[in-house]
Amino acid sequence: MxxxxxxxxxxxxxxxxxxxxxxxxxxxLQYRTHRHLVTATYRVGFDVFAADRFILLGPSGxxxxxxLKAIAGFVKPVEGGIFLHGRPVDRPGPxxxxxxxxxxxxxxxxxxxxxxxxxxxSSRKFGRREAHERAKRYIDLVNLGKFAASYPxxxxxxxxxxxxxxxxxxxxxxxxxxxxxFASLDALTRRKxxxxxxxxWRQVRCTIVFVTHSIEEAILLGSRILVxxxxxxxxxxxxxxxxxxxxxxxxxxxxxxxxxxxxxLFGESLMQEGAGI
Amino acid sequence: MGYDVDGIxxxxxxxxxxxxxxxxxxxxxxxxxxxxxRALILLAxxxxxxxxxxxxxxxxxxxxxxxxxxxxxxxxxxxxLIAKTGNSLRVLCLGYGIAVGLAALMAGLAMTAxxxxxxxxxLTAMLNPLPAIALLPLALLWFGLGTPSILFVMVxxxxxxxxxxAHAGFSGVSDILRMAxxxxxxxxxxxxxxxxxxAAFPAILTGLKVGWAFAWRTxxxxxxxxxxxxxxxxxxxxxxxxxxxxxxxxxxxxxSTVILIGLLVDALLFRTxxxxxxxxxxxLR
Numbered sequence: 147m148x149x150x151x152x153x154x155x156x157x158x159x160x161x162x163x164x165x166x167x168x169x170x171x172x173x174x175l176q177y178r179t180h181r182h183l184v185t186a187t188y189r190v191g192f193d194v195f196a197a198d199r200f201i202l203l204g205p206s207g208x209x210x211x212x213x214l215k216a217i218a219g220f221v222k223p224v225e226g227g228i229f230l231h232g233r234p235v236d237r238p239g240p241x242x243x244x245x246x247x248x249x250x251x252x253x254x255x256x257x258x259x260x261x262x263x264x265x266x267x268s269s270r271k272f273g274r275r276e277a278h279e280r281a282k283r284y285i286d287l288v289n290l291g292k293f294a295a296s297y298p299x300x301x302x303x304x305x306x307x308x309x310x311x312x313x314x315x316x317x318x319x320x321x322x323x324x325x326x327x328f329a330s331l332d333a334l335t336r337r338k339x340x341x342x343x344x345x346x347w348r349q350v351r352c353t354i355v356f357v358t359h360s361i362e363e364a365i366l367l368g369s370r371i372l373v374x375x376x377x378x379x380x381x382x383x384x385x386x387x388x389x390x391x392x393x394x395x396x397x398x399x400x401x402x403x404x405x406x407x408x409x410x411l412f413g414e415s416l417m418q419e420g421a422g423i
Numbered sequence: 424m425g426y427d428v429d430g431i432x433x434x435x436x437x438x439x440x441x442x443x444x445x446x447x448x449x450x451x452x453x454x455x456x457x458x459x460x461r462a463l464i465l466l467a468x469x470x471x472x473x474x475x476x477x478x479x480x481x482x483x484x485x486x487x488x489x490x491x492x493x494x495x496x497x498x499x500x501x502x503x504l505i506a507k508t509g510n511s512l513r514v515l516c517l518g519y520g521i522a523v524g525l526a527a528l529m530a531g532l533a534m535t536a537x538x539x540x541x542x543x544x545x546l547t548a549m550l551n552p553l554p555a556i557a558l559l560p561l562a563l564l565w566f567g568l569g570t571p572s573i574l575f576v577m578v579x580x581x582x583x584x585x586x587x588x589a590h591a592g593f594s595g596v597s598d599i600l601r602m603a604x605x606x607x608x609x610x611x612x613x614x615x616x617x618x619x620x621x622a623a624f625p626a627i628l629t630g631l632k633v634g635w636a637f638a639w640r641t642x643x644x645x646x647x648x649x650x651x652x653x654x655x656x657x658x659x660x661x662x663x664x665x666x667x668x669x670x671x672x673x674x675x676x677x678x679s680t681v682i683l684i685g686l687l688v689d690a691l692l693f694r695t696x697x698x699x700x701x702x703x704x705x706x707l708r
Binding site: 181215218220238239240241243244246248250251253254255264265268269270298299300349 | 600602603605608609613618623676703704
């Protein structure tokens with residue numbers, strides 16, 4: 147394996163950091179389709195630190211979603227391990243709340259308020275009163291105060307994703323796992339949601355692992371970006387952009403970073419074609 | 424109207440719009456009322472019935488609408504019809520309850536183990552096409568004349584369609600909802616109660632409705648065969664008895680009661696459940 151490039155013109159690797167919140171070591175992930183056994187990622191490793199906005203970026207087939215599901219505890223690595231606070235992850239749990247891309251992740255039989263309160267109650271992390279108070283606070287945080295008593299089918303796609311984000315954040319998980327949460331939204335709503343997510347992050351400073359295939363979204367949202375190559379997913383590069391660049395999508399620096407990442411992904415695909423795959 | 428004399432269109436003034444919101448004519452509003460339309464159809468059918476009966480003039484074979492209503496009223500007031508209906512409903516609830524319990528058990532088994540899944544699929548595929556009433560002779564052989572035999576065929580009538588629907592509902596619950604539930608820390612029974620059952624509820628409710636219709640039909644049919652010996656028979660027996668006595672109007676009254684109860688349970692019970700659950704949740708239009 148080639149060495150992993152970690153330094154970037156825009157960020158520095160802070161070697162003397164505290165121990166990581168999430169440690170992924172040489173994780174090989176496989177899943178079964180009807181006919182094949184597919185290797186989604188091959189010996190992928192990285193660390194996520196507290197208050198990181200950690201992006202898993204790559205084209206389809208790079209195993210980024212499977213990786214996120216493995217962190218969530220839905221998929222077990224066949225090789226290597228995933229450690230949260232130094233303890234191996236072996237099952238799904240409310241300490242890692244997941245936000246999915248699909249709109250049907252909300253429970254259709256519960257109102258917005260009850261959807262947000264639901265994990266807090268079912269995990270017994272919070273008492274009934276506290277859960278409802280927190281639900282209200284986080285629903286207000288995502289600007290859905292007026293819709294607290296609505297059912298999911300009465301909301302638009304963007305509103306449903308906001309509820310899912312509120313539901314996950316209200317749990318105060320160790321890590322918030324987001325699997326392309328804005329990919330099914332229209333471009334305008336997506337832009338708005340990205341800004342809102344950053345605004346919320348500035349308030350609560352939670353740790354986020356965010357999966358996307360959009361370089362732009364990665365640069366816009368991420369403080370650290372892990373670039374993965376496809377078939378099977380392997381680490382290509384780790385970019386420490388470090389800063390909060392909400393609303394800066396047109397700056398010089400942004401373009402340069404965009405081109406550099408594109409070069410890595412694009413160069414890779416050329417190499418593969420050259421290899422006759 | 425909205426134009427100036429020299430032909431240049433002027434923006435219509437509010438008072439010239441004529442209509443912003445105006446109630447539609449009464450006839451149009453009444454025509455839009457589905458219940459009213461259906462009531463009119465029923466009235467027309469009753470009129471046709473009465474007319475044909477008067478023309479045929481053969482009360483033994485085809486009593487008129489009025490005679491049927493009279494017989495229904497008389498037997499209702501005397502308590503005969505009410506008692507027989509009560510008997511039928513009691514057996515119905517018992518059989519339905521047993522079948523729902525068994526179906527839940529079977530669907531649960533099918534959810535937990537693949538072997539259970541295969542077993543349920545095979546059993547439902549095999550036994551669902553078998554008309555429950557065809558099992559009555561066997562039931563009589565095993566359980567003799569009496570309620571247990573009726574319960575046996577009724578459970579058979581309800582169990583398979585209900586288990587089939589419930590199982591289809593459970594298997595149809597999306598992976599995302601399952602993951603959301605497990606992510607929230609649910610497993611085992613709470614996971615089934617809080618995620619799987621509500622998510623599968625549209626299919627379960629359909630199963631309950633189909634099961635109810637099968638149960639009611641099977642019960643009446645079984646009572647027809649059966650009533651011959653049991654003293655406190657139900658509605659089916661009431662129909663059979665009155666046919667033997669050539670009280671044809673009462674036969675019609677019995678049939679009407681069967682229809683009425685079927686409609687009432689569907690309209691009052693199931694539609695109410697539907698309105699407060701799957702329709703409110705947007706899982707059914």
